[in-house]
Amino acid sequence: xxxxxxxARVRSEMSQExxxxxxxxxxxxxxxxxxxxxxxxxxxxxxxxxxxxxxxDALLTALIIDAYDAVAAAATEADSAVPRDDLRGRWLxxxxxxRTWAIANPAEYGLIYGAPVPGxxxxxxxxxxxxxxxxxLIDIVIDGADRLxxxxxxxxxxxxxxxxxxxxxxxxxxxxxxxLDRVLVAWTHLFGVLNFEVFGRLDDMIEARTxxxxxxxxxxxDLTGLPH
Amino acid sequence: xxxxxxxARVRSEMSQExxxxxxxxxxxxxxxxxxxxxxxxxxxxxxxxxxxxxxxDALLTALIIDAYDAVAAAATEADSAVPRDDLRGRWLxxxxxxRTWAIANPAEYGLIYGAPVPGxxxxxxxxxxxxxxxxxLIDIVIDGADRLxxxxxxxxxxxxxxxxxxxxxxxxxxxxxxxLDRVLVAWTHLFGVLNFEVFGRLDDMIEARTxxxxxxxxxxxDLTGLPH
DNA sequence: ACCTATTCGAGAACACTGTTCTCGCCGAAC
DNA sequence: GTTCGGCGAGAACAGTGTTCTCGAATAGGT
Numbered sequence: 001x002x003x004x005x006x007x008a009r010v011r012s013e014m015s016q017e018x019x020x021x022x023x024x025x026x027x028x029x030x031x032x033x034x035x036x037x038x039x040x041x042x043x044x045x046x047x048x049x050x051x052x053x054x055x056x057d058a059l060l061t062a063l064i065i066d067a068y069d070a071v072a073a074a075a076t077e078a079d080s081a082v083p084r085d086d087l088r089g090r091w092l093x094x095x096x097x098x099r100t101w102a103i104a105n106p107a108e109y110g111l112i113y114g115a116p117v118p119g120x121x122x123x124x125x126x127x128x129x130x131x132x133x134x135x136x137l138i139d140i141v142i143d144g145a146d147r148l149x150x151x152x153x154x155x156x157x158x159x160x161x162x163x164x165x166x167x168x169x170x171x172x173x174x175x176x177x178x179x180l181d182r183v184l185v186a187w188t189h190l191f192g193v194l195n196f197e198v199f200g201r202l203d204d205m206i207e208a209r210t211x212x213x214x215x216x217x218x219x220x221x222d223l224t225g226l227p228h
Numbered sequence: 229x230x231x232x233x234x235x236a237r238v239r240s241e242m243s244q245e246x247x248x249x250x251x252x253x254x255x256x257x258x259x260x261x262x263x264x265x266x267x268x269x270x271x272x273x274x275x276x277x278x279x280x281x282x283x284x285d286a287l288l289t290a291l292i293i294d295a296y297d298a299v300a301a302a303a304t305e306a307d308s309a310v311p312r313d314d315l316r317g318r319w320l321x322x323x324x325x326x327r328t329w330a331i332a333n334p335a336e337y338g339l340i341y342g343a344p345v346p347g348x349x350x351x352x353x354x355x356x357x358x359x360x361x362x363x364x365l366i367d368i369v370i371d372g373a374d375r376l377x378x379x380x381x382x383x384x385x386x387x388x389x390x391x392x393x394x395x396x397x398x399x400x401x402x403x404x405x406x407x408l409d410r411v412l413v414a415w416t417h418l419f420g421v422l423n424f425e426v427f428g429r430l431d432d433m434i435e436a437r438t439x440x441x442x443x444x445x446x447x448x449x450d451l452t453g454l455p456h
Numbered sequence: 457a458c459c460t461a462t463t464c465g466a467g468a469a470c471a472c473t474g475t476t477c478t479c480g481c482c483g484a485a486c
Numbered sequence: 487g488t489t490c491g492g493c494g495a496g497a498a499c500a501g502t503g504t505t506c507t508c509g510a511a512t513a514g515g516t
Contacts, residue, residue, distance in 0.1 A: 007484075007492080030346040032260055035474065047475080048494050056474065107346060115342025116427055118258040118335060127432075154450070159436035160443060167433065185417075185444060192420020199344055204355075205395065208387035215388060216413060222382070223451070235463080235513070263503065275504080276465050284503065457516100464511080473502065479495085486489085 015052045017042065019062055026063065026107040031117060035059070060111070061123055067108040068129035074101045075136055087144040088226045094136055095190055095217040099197075106198050113191055114199070134187050135171075141183055141224065142173040149225040151178050179225070186220035193217075243280045245270065247290055254291065254335040259345060263287070288339070289351055295336040296357035302329045303364055315372040316454045322364055323418055323445040327425075334426050341419055342427070362415050363399075369411055369452065370401040377453040379406050407453070414448035421445075 021041050025033040035056050039046040053059040078097030082089045102109040112130070116122065141148060156164070156177060164177040175183075193216050196202050197209060206212045249269050253261040263284050267274040281287040306325030310317045330337040340358070344350065350358075369376060384392070384405060392405040403411075421444050424430050425437060434440045 005484090011492090028346060030343070032345075034472085036472080045495055046473090047477090047496080050475075051493060110343030113343075113423075114427075115258070115338025117260075118256060122428070130429075154443075154447060156443060157436065157439040160434075160439040163434050163436050163440070181443070185447060188420045188424055188444065189413075189417050192416045192423065195341075195420065195423055196416055199342075200350070201358075206388075206391050208385065208391050211385040211388040212391070215382075215384060215409075216416065219382060219413060219451070223447070233513085239463090262501080264501075273466055274502090275467080275506090278504075279464060459516085460514090462511105462513080464509105466508085466510100467506100468508105469506080470504085471502100472504105473500100475499085477496100477498080479497100481493085481495100482491105483493100484489105484491085486487100 011052070015062075018049060018052055018059070019066065022059055022063060023108065026111065028107075030107060031060065031111060031114075057120060060120070061126065063108065064112055064122075064126055065129055067105070067112045068126065068132065070105070070108070071098055071101050071112075072129060072132035072136070074098065075133055079136060079140070084143060085147070087140055087147065088221050088228060090140050091137070091186075091221050091224075091226055092214070092217060094133075094140070096214075098133060098190065099194060099213055102194050102198050109194070109198050113195060134183075137183050137187055138171075138175065138180065139173070141179055141226075142175060144226075145175070145179075147227055148179065149227055151182055151223075151225045153178075156181060182224040186217075186224050189216060189220050239280070243290075246277060246280055246287070247294065250287055250291060251336065254339065256335075258335060259288065259339060285348060288348075289354065291336065292340055292350075292354055293357055295333070295340045296354065296360065298333070298336070299326055299329050299340075300357060300360035300364070302326065303361055307364060307368070312371060313375070315368055315375060316449050316456060318368050319365070319414075319449050319452075319454055320442070320445060322361075322368070324442075326361065326418065327422060327441055330422050330426050337422070337426050341423060362411075365411050365415055366399075366403065366408065367401070369407055369454075370403060372454075373403070373407075375455055376407065377455055379410055379451075379453045382406075384409060410452040414445075414452050417444060417448050 018038065021038045022033060025038055025041075029037075035049055036046040039049055049059075053062065074097045075094045078093040079090050082093045084090070102113075160181075161177055164180050168175055168177070168180060193213055197213065202209065202212070246266065249266045250261060253266055253269075257265075263277055264274040267277055277287075281290065302325045303322045306321040307318050310321045312318070330341075388409075389405055392408050396403055396405070396408060421441055425441070430437065430440070
């Protein structure tokens with residue numbers, strides 16, 4: 001394994017720079033950013049971009065993967081800054097980290113959690129980074145399995161239970177179906193609130209955004225059985 | 229008030245036809261549908277569309293308003309098909325109606341509940357139709373205020389409580405702050421699940437979609453205090 | 457029945473877009 | 487030192503939203 005050649009290094013720096021400029025354009029133009037415009041911003045002709053990304057979709061895909069990694073990184077860092085046995089603290093920290101990132105990068109958030117472009121099929125490279133947040137949430141309940149409060153019984157239908165069992169088998173660490181179910185509920189709610197906030201559905205409605213969010217996430221922690 | 233002139237009638241029919249064709253294109257091309265393409269589908273030249281809609285954004289806005297009206301209509305119809313005192317039945321009927329519409333019209337759903345186009349500011353015409361679903365949900369708890377089960381206490385911070393009180397004052401029919409809070413939680417969750425399902429985040433994860441949805445909505449009904 | 461004013465669709469034009477192809481150029485490897 | 491691969495420039499093509507002008511049709515008023 002030799003050190004990366006100079007060529008390879010400047011190539012990677014160039015790709016990084018292109019993505020950075022594209023991210024800036026994302027903030028103003030959304031998903032229909034213009035290749036030619038980012039090329040202009042780099043004093044480069046548009047066709048030159050094709051040396052680094054085979055198409056506009058490929059560039060967007062790269063941005064999507066970066067975005068998934070960025071949320072996951074923010075969430076993971078927030079989680080590790082809290083003592084591992086403070087389950088509720090970790091839970092809230094992760095949720096708040098996701099929110100902070102989403103509010104700071106609304107366009108990138110919209111790119112990954114908004115409506116997908118119909119023609120665009122998410123490449124397989126995106127599914128692993130996309131799952132990291134939910135896996136983090138599951139880890140929290142796995143780590144504290146013995147300290148969790150029992151969830152109020154709520155019948156789960158057989159087919160749904162089968163889905164849950166399949167999910168559990170796919171990964172190391174055991175969880176009860178009911179518990180995983182609640183984690184999925186909380187996970188759904190996390191992004192439900194964030195979609196509403198980031199996409200402007202709370203405008204002229206809720207002013208106390210942070211309190212609103214914390215309150216929702218706290219309710220979800222209760223529902224999941226995280227101890228106080 | 230005279231009957232609409234012939235001119236006005238064919239004009240409105242033409243607008244309707246344009247929107248219908250545009251809706252078809254929405255399903256395949258999403259929000260970046262092509263004016264020229266819908267014009268071609270109508271054996272019309274693109275500039276002729278400008279007699280009916282001043283811009284592409286205006287056409288999209290019309291589609292957005294129609295979409296809001298369509299969900300609201302589906303929800304309202306489902307609600308009125310259930311006896312008014314069957315609160316839980318009404319609640320589930322409304323949620324399922326929204327889901328059915330969303331799955332049948334994923335592109336239009338994405339248009340109104342996905343990420344907004346950054347440059348595009350939602351015109352005031354859209355805010356009233358947009359609010360109809362949440363108002364319907366609030367109506368359910370207002371209608372059955374005396375039959376609701378008490379919600380488990382969960383402290384609401386002062387600023388958030390102020391928001392809730394303001395919302396309550398804005399409309400006829402009285403609700404407790406705690407109750408409105410739970411309705412907002414349920415409302416958030418409804419669209420949280422739907423976003424995940426329609427936008428494909430449940431792929432390779434949950435097969436029993438209907439059961440999954442019903443289960444979530446049932447939990448939300450519990451949380452809101454709707455009687456069994 | 458005529459005249460007029462308004463509305464409509466066609467078509468050309470402009471400034472964009474993503475993408476492809478060809479052509480020089482420069483640096484790296486043999 | 488020559489060859490080769492990668493890189494950027496530039497032209498080209500098809501397609502886009504939007505504006506403008508120009509005939510034709512048509513409704514309303516007399």
